[in-house]
Amino acid sequence: AWVDPEKPAGYSKQPVTTAKSSVLNIASTNFFFNSPNFVWFSIVVLVYFAFPYDLEAAKTWKFDWILHRGLVNLGVTLTYYSFWEVTLYHLGWAKRKFKPQATPSRWRMVHNIWYTTLGILQWTAFEVIFMRLWATGRLPYIADAEALATPGNIARMVLWTLFVPAWRDFHFYFAHRFIHIRALYKYVHSLHHRNTDIEPFSGLCMHPVEHMYYFSCVGPSVYLYMSPFHLMWNGIHLLLSPAASHSGWEDHWQSDQYHYLHHSKFECNYGTPGTPFDNWFGTFRDKFGESSSYKGQWHADASEKETTTYTLSDWLPKLQDAVYFAGTTAMGAVLYCAAQGLYNVDAWELAGLQSGYLVAFVVSCGPILLGLLLLWLTDDKMSARWPFHKENVLGCFGAHLLLGFMVTALPVYHIITSLLADPIYFSLWQS
Numbered sequence: 001a002w003v004d005p006e007k008p009a010g011y012s013k014q015p016v017t018t019a020k021s022s023v024l025n026i027a028s029t030n031f032f033f034n035s036p037n038f039v040w041f042s043i044v045v046l047v048y049f050a051f052p053y054d055l056e057a058a059k060t061w062k063f064d065w066i067l068h069r070g071l072v073n074l075g076v077t078l079t080y081y082s083f084w085e086v087t088l089y090h091l092g093w094a095k096r097k098f099k100p101q102a103t104p105s106r107w108r109m110v111h112n113i114w115y116t117t118l119g120i121l122q123w124t125a126f127e128v129i130f131m132r133l134w135a136t137g138r139l140p141y142i143a144d145a146e147a148l149a150t151p152g153n154i155a156r157m158v159l160w161t162l163f164v165p166a167w168r169d170f171h172f173y174f175a176h177r178f179i180h181i182r183a184l185y186k187y188v189h190s191l192h193h194r195n196t197d198i199e200p201f202s203g204l205c206m207h208p209v210e211h212m213y214y215f216s217c218v219g220p221s222v223y224l225y226m227s228p229f230h231l232m233w234n235g236i237h238l239l240l241s242p243a244a245s246h247s248g249w250e251d252h253w254q255s256d257q258y259h260y261l262h263h264s265k266f267e268c269n270y271g272t273p274g275t276p277f278d279n280w281f282g283t284f285r286d287k288f289g290e291s292s293s294y295k296g297q298w299h300a301d302a303s304e305k306e307t308t309t310y311t312l313s314d315w316l317p318k319l320q321d322a323v324y325f326a327g328t329t330a331m332g333a334v335l336y337c338a339a340q341g342l343y344n345v346d347a348w349e350l351a352g353l354q355s356g357y358l359v360a361f362v363v364s365c366g367p368i369l370l371g372l373l374l375l376w377l378t379d380d381k382m383s384a385r386w387p388f389h390k391e392n393v394l395g396c397f398g399a400h401l402l403l404g405f406m407v408t409a410l411p412v413y414h415i416i417t418s419l420l421a422d423p424i425y426f427s428l429w430q431s
Contacts, residue, residue, distance in 0.1 A: 009096040009250035010257055010288040017276045017284075026166055031274060036254045037165045040240050044233045047076055052144075053228050058128075058135035061340065069131075070124040077120050077204075077239045084200040084243050094249035098260050102197035102248075112201035115191070119204045122211045123235055126218060129419055130231055133222075138423045142227040160230045163220075168237055171217040171407050173271030173278075178404025179210055180270065182386045183371030187324040195246075198263050203242025209328050209367040212412060214238065219411025222418055223428060261285050267387050268294055281396065320374055331366045334359055338420055346420070356421025364413035 004012045025031045032038060051072045057065040087093040089104070104112075133139035147157050179189040188207045195202035206214060217238055221231045245256035246263075262269040268285035271277045278284035285294040317325060337345040338359045348355040375384060383389035391397035414424040 003250065005096075008288075009100075010098045010260065012257070012287060014257055014273070014286040016279050016286070016293060017273055018279065019276045022274060022276050025274065029162065032162055032165060035165075036241070036244070037237075040237050041161070041233065043076070043080075043240065044229075044236045047072065047236065048229055048232050053131055053134075053232075055131060055135040055228075058131040061132075065131075066124070066128050069127055070121060073120050073124050073127070073239065074117070076236065077116075080240050081116065081200050081204075081243045084247055088247055088249055088252065089199065094247070094252045094255075096250040098248055098250060098257075098264075099197045104199045108195075108199075109201065112195070112199070112205040115205040115207075116201050116203075118208055119206055119211045119214075120239065122208060123215055123239060126215050126415070127231070127235060129415060130218075130221060130228070133418055133423070134228065138418055139222065139425055140225055142225065144227070144229075147227055147229075156225065157227060157229075160220075160224075160226050161233065164230060164234045164237060167220065168217060168234070168241070169272045169274045173275055174400065174403045175213055175216070175408045177270040177400055178408055179213060180267075181388065181401070181404075182380070182382055182384050183368060183375055184209075186380070187321060187371045187374065188367065193263065193266065196263055198246040198248050198260065200243045200247055203246035204239065207325075208332070212363075212367075213408040216408045216411040216415075219407070219415070222411065222415050222424060225429075257287070261288070264288070320378060324370060324374060327370050328367050331363050335363050335416065354421055356417055356419075359420055360413045360416035363416055364409045368409065 002012060002015055032041070051068075054065050054068070130139070134141050142153055142156060146153055148154055179185060188209045191207040192202070192205060192210060195205065215235070215238060218231055218234045220226065221234065244252065244254035245259050247255060248260070249255060250257060256273075258269050258273045265285060268283050269278055270283055279293070283294070285291045334345060337343050338348075338355060345359065346355050348358055350358055372384065385391075385393075385397060388397050388400070391400075418424050
């Protein structure tokens, strides 16, 4: 309703989200029923009953049930993304493109689909770990047969279902701002920002480390008594929601000027239109052109790469990126070997710490430490805190850093220790 069709796409002033409007939106359940969330929820219900989790099979590591989950996730996600790509870019269902002169090239599409596929496969790995935890009794869960058996379980099913999209918004802001800090932006999140003019497949086009921190949003399922349905609801929400929000068009369902501005201007709109955080911390930008609401570092003469054509060489990693990618790939290999009992990785010990805790630390925190190490070795000229270097370390920056770590690296650490060492759920809830 706030879009002015007389103005160019992206130049309509977007309303400010306040704490009051955000709370009212959640309390009224508008955020769930009167939004794309309900469409994604409907898809999850269909997938959950059409392709249920086989927890009996998950009691043993076998390729067949893991492959099944991967094929389901690939089929659902690629079909959904292809729908938006075809209808917007080939059938002309939308007319107002934010940057009409920019169209995705062949190599750009190859690049974006490749990293999207890696993201789907990594989500499958998260899903497989949780299935294994449930199947082996390392993580309690609300079984389908018990979901509506007691008033308590009915309340849990309803409340956790409503909780997921609200938590997604909270997690996205703090996780996203966290990976904009120099050490993670340069080697990780910059891959996603290669797309300054976004298209649907750019939504899940991320470095594997970013995928890991993005999917850490499912952390509540390892800490709380929830149903496998809630994990799938959270996971498919993570998979599907970036598609239309990265469309590059203004005039369609779930068009997202808010996030388009982030890709174009970089240092603004770290969250979503459903939360007030950007407004609180001065990083909300309401439109292209002059913005009275924005108080961040970006200014009109700041360098802004306008990428309209792409070649294969644009996507090949530079030396530092290749070193980082190799290092983080090795971390993933260590996790696989530990889970499968290969090369005695599960017998590692350091200073009294068991292998499971060491592996969890390496995988969850290693990418951060490796990024900082590479910045130091290459004598990077920018502040390690850039672009938040002007914020108080003990104030705004420190709070965001702590919360960002708590919603990304920490859940990954506890998911892995639950698999390889002591389950965090029992440590929290049983003495």
